[in-house]
Amino acid sequence: MRRIDRVPTEHADVIHDVAYDFYGERMATCSSDLTIRVWERSRCVASWKAHDGSIWRVAWAHPEFGQVLASCSFDRAVHIWEEPPGGARGGAWPRKAVLGDAKESVTSIAFAPRHLGLRLGALSADGKLRVYEAHDVMQLGEWSGVDEIDVPGARCFAWGQHTSGPAYLIVGFTNGTASVSSNDGGRKWAEVAKLSDARDAIQAVAWAPHIGRTMQLVATGGRDGTVHVYTLRPPAAGVNASAPWEAKLAARLLDHRDAVWRVEWNATGSLLASSGDDGTVRVWQPDATGQWRCVSTVKSDGATMDFA
Amino acid sequence: MSLRGPALAPGGFLNFRWGAGDELFVYGDEGAREGARLDGADARAPAGAGGSVALRFHDLSGARRRLAAQLHATFARLQAAATEGEVQLRQYSREYRASVRECIDGLAAEEAAARRDSTARADAADDLAAELEQHEWAECIMHLAEIFFLEPGEYVGEALVRWVQLHVVEPAATAPLTSALVPEQHADFWPTFHRLLLHGRMAEARELLGAHTQLRAHAALGAPVRAGADGEPSVGELLGYLDLLIENRPTLSSADQLLDFRGHWRAWLEDAAMLGRRHERDLPAGALTALRILRGDERALLEGTGGWTSLVLALVVHAQPTLRRSELDAVVNYAIAQFPEDNYSDNDYILMAIMLDNPSEALDNIAATYGRGWLLCHLSDLLARAGQVAPRPVDASSADAADGATDHALALRDYSRVLSATRGLWQLAAGYLAPLPRPLARACVGALVRAEPPSTDAKADKLLVLCEQYALQRDGATIATQVMLRKLRANMPAAALGWFARTPENFRQRARHDAIARALVRACEGGERGADGAAAPAAAALARLLGGLVGGPDATALPESGWLVEYCALRAALERLGALRVAAATAAPDAARGAADARLDACRAEAETRALVLRLCSVDTDAGGARVAADVPPAVRTQLLRDAHAAGLFAVARHVGAPATGELSVADVYALVGCLHSAQPALGVAHAAAADDAQGEWAGMSAALQPVALELCMALSSVILARPQARP
Known part of the structure; x- marks a missing residue:
C-alpha cells in the first residue's frame, strides 16, 4: 500500500461523507458545515452551501446521466445538483430538484445501477425507503417517486450491483437482520433472503460488484463489532425473480472489536474495507484457501496514521 | 508505514471510501461515531475536523510500469505464437526475465535517487529497496522454474551453476583479495575461494587462486606444471596443479556426453585424490579443503555451505554430477534436513517446491508470498502451456x-x-x-x-472495439452516449450525431433517450444559422449536418455512420432524377406533365425532409411527435400521417393531426423513397404494394416520368441492399 496524496478537505466542521465519482477522477465531500465541496485531486473546484442541516451523504450519478450529485441532510431533504456547463469555477452547482417527501432526517442515499435508469434511493429516519426517478435525463428538475417502501428500523441500504435484470436491494436493520429484496419492474418488492447472524444493529451494508461470479457477495457491519460476508446464490435462470436465494455466511470478521460503521467493496469486488469505533480502517481479502484475512490496517492515535 | 502531522482530527476516528483503481481515501471523522447522529439527532461536532490521505494498493509507476508494458508485449506475442503452433516457452521465459532485470536496474536507480533527494518521503527509499529485493527474488524464482520445468535437458548441474552465478551475490568481493600484496594472508582468502568452488564459480575461483603469491612466483619462472607433481614440488607448483585440475574439471551438459563424462570424471577424481594423498603435508590447509570440496566430500561440502540451496548446488556440482532432474528430490530432502526449519523464508519454500518438482505447490506459495501479481500470472501461464500444471477448477x-x-x-x-x-x-x-x-x-x-472514462474520442473508439469483441452492447451504448453528450456540450452537433449513430438500436429506442434525440435537434438548430443570423429550420440544418458528415472526417472515423455514404448515393440518384426530369420536360412539354413534375419536385424535397426527421425522432412520444410535426411543411402532412401510422409512430400522427386521405399519387412513389431512405424497409414494402395496386396512378404518369421513377426505384434498391441489416 502506498500513500499517494494528502487532501486538505477544508471543511469547517465534521465531514460526514466522501464520494468518488464513477471514474475516480473527482471527489465530493459533505459536512456539518452545511456545504458540499467538489475536488479534483487536491484542488477544490466547487463549493457551496447545500442544505440547512448537517449533510449526511453525497452520491454521484453515473456519468451517462451527466455530472449529477445528490445529497441528503438532517433538513429532511434530498437535493439534486448538476454541474453547470463549463464547470463551477469554484462556485456552486445549480440545484435541479428538491425531493422533500421525508418526514424526518434523510440518512442515506444511493443511485441505482445505471441499467435501471436515473434512479435514486433515499432512506429516512421515518422508516421509509423512497425510490425516485428522473425520466428525462435532460430535465433533472422533474423527478417522480416510483416506490415508497416501508422499512421500519432500517439503518442502511445498498443497491444490488447487477448490470442487467431486476432491481435488488439490501437493507440493514436495528434488530440485527439484513433483508435482500428484488423488484421485477412492478411496485412490489419481494424478500429473497434474510441475513440474521449479527447480534446487534446492522449499521452498514455493501453489495459487491458482480464481475463474472456465479454468486453475489454482500457484507454487513454491525454495532456488535463484527463484519459478516455472505455469498448469495440466486435461483436458476428462468425462475421467478422473487424466488428465495441461497444465502451462506462466508466469513465472520471480528477484528474491529467495537461498533463497525462502514463497509464497502472496491470497484472489482476483490477487497472489502471496513471502519469502526476502534479507530481503524481494515481491508479484507480472501486468501488462496478462501479464508478471509485482514490484509491491511490503517489506524490513528490522532496525530499519526499508521499503515500496515 | 507511518504518516505524521495534522492529518487527523483529535480522537483519531477514521472513515474511508474506495475510489477507482483501488484507491482508498481515509479521512478523520470524529463525530460520525455517534450513531444517533445518523438517526437525525443533534449534529454536534468538533470544529476543525478534516484532513485526509489517499492510499493506493497497487501503484505501478516508473520502472514497474515499464515492466508491465514489456511483460504484456511478451505475453501477447506468446498468445499469438501459441495459436499458430508449438512455441519455445523457454525463450519467452527468458524474455520475461530480461524485462524483470531491466526493472531491477530501474528500481535501483530510483532507490538511489530517492536517497539523494532530501525532499522525498523518509521511507520512500526503503520502500523502493524492499521492492527491489522482491523483484530480485521474483527473477530468481522464475529462473529456477525455467530450469526445472521449461528446459529440455535431464542434467541440471550446469544450469544450477548459472542460476547461482546470476542470483547469488558473493558476499565477499574478490577484488580486494586479488589486489592485496599477499592475498593468501587475508583471512577471507581461503573461505572465499571455497565458497566460489561450492557455488561452481570455477573461473572466479581460479582467478582468486592465481593471486596467491607462490603460484604467481611459480608462473613467473615459466616452469611447466608437471602432471601429478611428482618428486618434491614447490607450493607454487602444487597450487598450479590445483589450478590445472580446476581448469580441466569435466562438465556434463547433455545425455549424449554421459559415457565420455563418466570416464573423464573418474580419471579427474583420481588425479585430485592423488594430489591430496601425495602432498597432504606440502599443500596449504585451504588448498586441501578445496581438494576435498572438488572431490565431493560431504563433510567439506556441509561445512562450507551456509544454507540448503548452497548445499544442494554443491552436492549436484561436486558429489553427484550425473544426477538426473528426476533424482534430485533425494538430494534436496537431504540438504533440507541439514538446516533447521526455523531459518526458512517464504522464498525458501517456493524454491523447495520447484526443486522437489511440485509446480502447483510452488504457484500456491508464490500467490501467498507475492500476491496475485505479475509473477504468478506469467509463471502459471508458462507452466500451464508446458503441461507442468493442469488448470484446477x-x-x-x-x-x-x-x-x-x-x-x-x-x-x-x-x-x-x-x-x-x-x-x-x-x-x-x-x-x-x-x-x-x-x-x-x-x-x-x-x-x-x-x-474507464471515455475521455478522448480515440479512447472511446478503443473501448467500443472491446465492447464489440465481447458483445457488450449496453456498455458500448453508454460510452457512445457519454461522448455524444460531451460533443453536444462542446457545441459540436455533427460529431454528436455521429456518436449517436453508434448507439445500438434497442438503446436508441428507449424513451429516456428521446430527450437526447431532441437535444440533438435543438443543438442542430442552435448550431446552424442562416446569413441573417436567424436559426435555420431544423430540417434544413439536419440536411446540412448530414451532408457535412458525409464529406467530413467523422464519416470515415465512425464505422457506424457508414450509412451516410449511402445516403449520399441516394442524393446523387435524386439529382440524376431531377436531370432526367428536366430532359423529359424539354423533350415533350406538356401542361399536365408539367404539373405532375412540379408536384414531384416538391415531394422530393419534402420526402427527404420527412425521412430525416423521422429517423432522428423515431420514438413514439408526444414530445417527439410534436417535434416532427413542427418541422413538417403543411404540403406533406397527409403523407407524413400515413407514414407515421404505418410505422407505428402514433404520437407523430396525433400531432400532425390531418386525416389520412387514402389518396395514392406520384407522392406515394416518393413516400416509398422516404420510407426506404429512412431505413424502414417494412414501411417501404407496404408502400410498394400500395403502388402496385395503384397501377392506374402509375400508368397515369407521363411517359417521360415512368422511366424516371423506374430509375429512382433501381437506385433505391441498390441503396437498400447495401444498408447494414441492423438498422431498421
Missing part, C-alpha cells in the same frame, strides 16, 4: 467461483485487475483477459470498460 463455494474459472484463469484475471487499477494501463489489462473462458472474460472486460 475453482471451488464452487469460493467467493471467486465463476463459470469455467480455473486457478490459472483467476491468476490472469487478478493480474489484469492490478493493471486496471493503474491509470492508463487498461489496454494491457484487457490483453490478459482474452484467454479467459468467454463468460468470465466478458464479465471482466465489461467491468473494465465501465470503469
Whole structure:
C-alpha cells in the first residue's frame, strides 16, 4: 500500500461523507458545515452551501446521466445538483430538484445501477425507503417517486450491483437482520433472503460488484463489532425473480472489536474495507484457501496514521 | 508505514471510501461515531475536523510500469505464437526475465535517487529497496522454474551453476583479495575461494587462486606444471596443479556426453585424490579443503555451505554430477534436513517446491508470498502451456467461483485487475483477459470498460472495439452516449450525431433517450444559422449536418455512420432524377406533365425532409411527435400521417393531426423513397404494394416520368441492399 496524496478537505466542521465519482477522477465531500465541496485531486473546484442541516451523504450519478450529485441532510431533504456547463469555477452547482417527501432526517442515499435508469434511493429516519426517478435525463428538475417502501428500523441500504435484470436491494436493520429484496419492474418488492447472524444493529451494508461470479457477495457491519460476508446464490435462470436465494455466511470478521460503521467493496469486488469505533480502517481479502484475512490496517492515535 | 502531522482530527476516528483503481481515501471523522447522529439527532461536532490521505494498493509507476508494458508485449506475442503452433516457452521465459532485470536496474536507480533527494518521503527509499529485493527474488524464482520445468535437458548441474552465478551475490568481493600484496594472508582468502568452488564459480575461483603469491612466483619462472607433481614440488607448483585440475574439471551438459563424462570424471577424481594423498603435508590447509570440496566430500561440502540451496548446488556440482532432474528430490530432502526449519523464508519454500518438482505447490506459495501479481500470472501461464500444471477448477463455494474459472484463469484475471487499477494501463489489462473462458472474460472486460472514462474520442473508439469483441452492447451504448453528450456540450452537433449513430438500436429506442434525440435537434438548430443570423429550420440544418458528415472526417472515423455514404448515393440518384426530369420536360412539354413534375419536385424535397426527421425522432412520444410535426411543411402532412401510422409512430400522427386521405399519387412513389431512405424497409414494402395496386396512378404518369421513377426505384434498391441489416 502506498500513500499517494494528502487532501486538505477544508471543511469547517465534521465531514460526514466522501464520494468518488464513477471514474475516480473527482471527489465530493459533505459536512456539518452545511456545504458540499467538489475536488479534483487536491484542488477544490466547487463549493457551496447545500442544505440547512448537517449533510449526511453525497452520491454521484453515473456519468451517462451527466455530472449529477445528490445529497441528503438532517433538513429532511434530498437535493439534486448538476454541474453547470463549463464547470463551477469554484462556485456552486445549480440545484435541479428538491425531493422533500421525508418526514424526518434523510440518512442515506444511493443511485441505482445505471441499467435501471436515473434512479435514486433515499432512506429516512421515518422508516421509509423512497425510490425516485428522473425520466428525462435532460430535465433533472422533474423527478417522480416510483416506490415508497416501508422499512421500519432500517439503518442502511445498498443497491444490488447487477448490470442487467431486476432491481435488488439490501437493507440493514436495528434488530440485527439484513433483508435482500428484488423488484421485477412492478411496485412490489419481494424478500429473497434474510441475513440474521449479527447480534446487534446492522449499521452498514455493501453489495459487491458482480464481475463474472456465479454468486453475489454482500457484507454487513454491525454495532456488535463484527463484519459478516455472505455469498448469495440466486435461483436458476428462468425462475421467478422473487424466488428465495441461497444465502451462506462466508466469513465472520471480528477484528474491529467495537461498533463497525462502514463497509464497502472496491470497484472489482476483490477487497472489502471496513471502519469502526476502534479507530481503524481494515481491508479484507480472501486468501488462496478462501479464508478471509485482514490484509491491511490503517489506524490513528490522532496525530499519526499508521499503515500496515 | 507511518504518516505524521495534522492529518487527523483529535480522537483519531477514521472513515474511508474506495475510489477507482483501488484507491482508498481515509479521512478523520470524529463525530460520525455517534450513531444517533445518523438517526437525525443533534449534529454536534468538533470544529476543525478534516484532513485526509489517499492510499493506493497497487501503484505501478516508473520502472514497474515499464515492466508491465514489456511483460504484456511478451505475453501477447506468446498468445499469438501459441495459436499458430508449438512455441519455445523457454525463450519467452527468458524474455520475461530480461524485462524483470531491466526493472531491477530501474528500481535501483530510483532507490538511489530517492536517497539523494532530501525532499522525498523518509521511507520512500526503503520502500523502493524492499521492492527491489522482491523483484530480485521474483527473477530468481522464475529462473529456477525455467530450469526445472521449461528446459529440455535431464542434467541440471550446469544450469544450477548459472542460476547461482546470476542470483547469488558473493558476499565477499574478490577484488580486494586479488589486489592485496599477499592475498593468501587475508583471512577471507581461503573461505572465499571455497565458497566460489561450492557455488561452481570455477573461473572466479581460479582467478582468486592465481593471486596467491607462490603460484604467481611459480608462473613467473615459466616452469611447466608437471602432471601429478611428482618428486618434491614447490607450493607454487602444487597450487598450479590445483589450478590445472580446476581448469580441466569435466562438465556434463547433455545425455549424449554421459559415457565420455563418466570416464573423464573418474580419471579427474583420481588425479585430485592423488594430489591430496601425495602432498597432504606440502599443500596449504585451504588448498586441501578445496581438494576435498572438488572431490565431493560431504563433510567439506556441509561445512562450507551456509544454507540448503548452497548445499544442494554443491552436492549436484561436486558429489553427484550425473544426477538426473528426476533424482534430485533425494538430494534436496537431504540438504533440507541439514538446516533447521526455523531459518526458512517464504522464498525458501517456493524454491523447495520447484526443486522437489511440485509446480502447483510452488504457484500456491508464490500467490501467498507475492500476491496475485505479475509473477504468478506469467509463471502459471508458462507452466500451464508446458503441461507442468493442469488448470484446477475453482471451488464452487469460493467467493471467486465463476463459470469455467480455473486457478490459472483467476491468476490472469487478478493480474489484469492490478493493471486496471493503474491509470492508463487498461489496454494491457484487457490483453490478459482474452484467454479467459468467454463468460468470465466478458464479465471482466465489461467491468473494465465501465470503469474507464471515455475521455478522448480515440479512447472511446478503443473501448467500443472491446465492447464489440465481447458483445457488450449496453456498455458500448453508454460510452457512445457519454461522448455524444460531451460533443453536444462542446457545441459540436455533427460529431454528436455521429456518436449517436453508434448507439445500438434497442438503446436508441428507449424513451429516456428521446430527450437526447431532441437535444440533438435543438443543438442542430442552435448550431446552424442562416446569413441573417436567424436559426435555420431544423430540417434544413439536419440536411446540412448530414451532408457535412458525409464529406467530413467523422464519416470515415465512425464505422457506424457508414450509412451516410449511402445516403449520399441516394442524393446523387435524386439529382440524376431531377436531370432526367428536366430532359423529359424539354423533350415533350406538356401542361399536365408539367404539373405532375412540379408536384414531384416538391415531394422530393419534402420526402427527404420527412425521412430525416423521422429517423432522428423515431420514438413514439408526444414530445417527439410534436417535434416532427413542427418541422413538417403543411404540403406533406397527409403523407407524413400515413407514414407515421404505418410505422407505428402514433404520437407523430396525433400531432400532425390531418386525416389520412387514402389518396395514392406520384407522392406515394416518393413516400416509398422516404420510407426506404429512412431505413424502414417494412414501411417501404407496404408502400410498394400500395403502388402496385395503384397501377392506374402509375400508368397515369407521363411517359417521360415512368422511366424516371423506374430509375429512382433501381437506385433505391441498390441503396437498400447495401444498408447494414441492423438498422431498421
